[in-house]
Amino acid sequence: MASRPRVKPAVGVAVRDEETLQFGLHPARAVLLTGLDERARRFVGSLDGTRTLAQAIADSRVDETIATRIIDLLAGRGLLDDVSGPAPLTTLSREERDRFRPDLEALSLPPTVYELPETASGQKSPPPALDGGLKAFAGRQGSYVRIYGAGRIGARVAALLAAAGVGRICVLDPGCARAEDVVPGGLGWEHVGRPREEGAVAVAAAVAPSVTAWAGRAAAGLMDGAAAPHLVVLAPVGAPDPLLAHDLTTLGIPHLLATCAEGCGAVGPLVVPGQSPCLSCIELTRRDRDPGWPAVRAAIRGQSGCDTITSGLVAAQAAGQVLAFLDKRGVDAVGTAEILPDLQWRRRVWPRHPRCRCSRNDQAGLTMVA
Structure with a gap:
C-alpha cells in the first residue's frame, strides 16, 4: 500500500454529484467512485503526495477502513502513485526534469483502465506500478x-x-x-x-x-x-x-x-x-x-x-x-x-x-x- 499516496497528476478528478467522483475523461480510462460521504471526498482530495497515508486519514477524519478501501480501489485501477521514494531524475538538470514530467505522467498510467484481469493460467496479473513511471523511464534511459x-x-x-x-x-x-x-x-x-x-x-x-x-x-x-x-x-x-x-x-x-x-x-x-x-x-x-x-x-x-x-x-x-x-x-x-x-x-x-x-x-x- 502506498505510504505517501498521490492521485496520478495525468488523471483529472471531477465531482459528478454529492456521492460520486470521476477520475479521468477519456472513455478508456474514466473510473467512477461512488458512495462517498463528505469526509471520504475530502480524503480523496488530500491525496496529493504531500501527506502520508496516516496524515491524510487524520486530516480528513475519514474512517480508516473506508480510507483503506478507497486506496485499494484507486491503486487497483492504476490511479495512484506512491511518492515516498527518492526524488525523481536527480541526475538531470531542473529544465530537463520539467520537460520530461509529462512523459513520466503518461508512463505512470496503465494502457487502459486496470481491473486485475486473470492471465491464461488463472493467476491475477500484477497490479500497476505506483512509482509515477520512474521504473519505465529508467528502462528507457x-x-x-x-x-x-x-x-x-x-x-x-x-x-x-x-x-x-x-x-x-x-x-x-x-x-x-x-x-x-x-x-x-x-x-x-x-x-x-x-x-x-x-x-x-x-x-x-x-x-x-x-x-x-x-x-x-x-x-x-x-x-x-x-x-x-x-x-x-x-x-x-x-x-x-x-x-x-x-x-x-x-x-x-x-x-x-x-x-x-x-x-x-x-x-x-x-x-x-x-x-x-x-x-x-x-x-x-x-x-x-x-x-x-x-x-x-x-x-x-x-x-x-x-x-x-x-x-x-x-x-x-x-x-x-x-x-x-x-x-x-x-x-x-x-x-x-x-x-x-x-x-x-x-x-x-x-x-x-x-x-x-x-x-x-x-x-x-x-x-x-x-
Missing part, C-alpha cells in the same frame, strides 16, 4: 537504439526517442543532407551540406541534452562484434538494404522498418527474430502473390513522394512502437501499419514464410489478413 537512415523519417525518430528519454542513440547515414531533407522536428537548414547522421545527432541532443547520441562513423559494425542495440530502426533514404536486414535477423536483433513513398507510409513489422515474420518473409509472400514483383521492385526504387505530413506520421508511429517495445508493453510484431494518401490507416498482418530461413526451425505459420 538505459536503452540503446540504432537508427539507419536520417532523412525525413529517421532524423525525426532520433529526436522523438531522445525527447522521450531513450538514453543512447546511434544514427548511421553518411549521406549529405539536402534541402529536401529539411522538415519540422527533423533536419534544419543549418544541416544542409553536412552528413545527415551528424544533423540527426545534433537535433536529438538539442531537445535532450542528457542523451548520449553519436554518428555512425564512430560506431563499429554489428557483424564486427559491436555492442548490440536493444532495437534497430530502419528508415532508409532510398530502398531498404536487404543485407542489413539479413544481418540483423542473423544476430537476433529486433528491428523495425519505417518508410514513406508515393504519398503513403508504412511502419512495421517489428521483427523479433525467431518470434515473428522477418522482412524476407514479406518479400517472399509478395512474390507468391505476384511473380513479377522482384522485377518491379528492382525497377522502382527509392522514396519519391515522401511528403512532410505523411513522413511525420510515420516517424511518430515508428517512435511509438520503439517505446512500446522498450517499455515492454504490447507491440505488434506481425503487422504493418500503412498510412494511405487520404490519411486513413490500414493494418496488414504477415505470415512467417515457410521458405524463409527464419522459419526453418519453426514451422508455425501466422495468418495473413490483407
Whole structure:
C-alpha cells in the first residue's frame, strides 16, 4: 500500500454529484467512485503526495477502513502513485526534469483502465506500478537504439526517442543532407551540406541534452562484434538494404522498418527474430502473390513522394512502437501499419514464410489478413 499516496497528476478528478467522483475523461480510462460521504471526498482530495497515508486519514477524519478501501480501489485501477521514494531524475538538470514530467505522467498510467484481469493460467496479473513511471523511464534511459537512415523519417525518430528519454542513440547515414531533407522536428537548414547522421545527432541532443547520441562513423559494425542495440530502426533514404536486414535477423536483433513513398507510409513489422515474420518473409509472400514483383521492385526504387505530413506520421508511429517495445508493453510484431494518401490507416498482418530461413526451425505459420 502506498505510504505517501498521490492521485496520478495525468488523471483529472471531477465531482459528478454529492456521492460520486470521476477520475479521468477519456472513455478508456474514466473510473467512477461512488458512495462517498463528505469526509471520504475530502480524503480523496488530500491525496496529493504531500501527506502520508496516516496524515491524510487524520486530516480528513475519514474512517480508516473506508480510507483503506478507497486506496485499494484507486491503486487497483492504476490511479495512484506512491511518492515516498527518492526524488525523481536527480541526475538531470531542473529544465530537463520539467520537460520530461509529462512523459513520466503518461508512463505512470496503465494502457487502459486496470481491473486485475486473470492471465491464461488463472493467476491475477500484477497490479500497476505506483512509482509515477520512474521504473519505465529508467528502462528507457538505459536503452540503446540504432537508427539507419536520417532523412525525413529517421532524423525525426532520433529526436522523438531522445525527447522521450531513450538514453543512447546511434544514427548511421553518411549521406549529405539536402534541402529536401529539411522538415519540422527533423533536419534544419543549418544541416544542409553536412552528413545527415551528424544533423540527426545534433537535433536529438538539442531537445535532450542528457542523451548520449553519436554518428555512425564512430560506431563499429554489428557483424564486427559491436555492442548490440536493444532495437534497430530502419528508415532508409532510398530502398531498404536487404543485407542489413539479413544481418540483423542473423544476430537476433529486433528491428523495425519505417518508410514513406508515393504519398503513403508504412511502419512495421517489428521483427523479433525467431518470434515473428522477418522482412524476407514479406518479400517472399509478395512474390507468391505476384511473380513479377522482384522485377518491379528492382525497377522502382527509392522514396519519391515522401511528403512532410505523411513522413511525420510515420516517424511518430515508428517512435511509438520503439517505446512500446522498450517499455515492454504490447507491440505488434506481425503487422504493418500503412498510412494511405487520404490519411486513413490500414493494418496488414504477415505470415512467417515457410521458405524463409527464419522459419526453418519453426514451422508455425501466422495468418495473413490483407
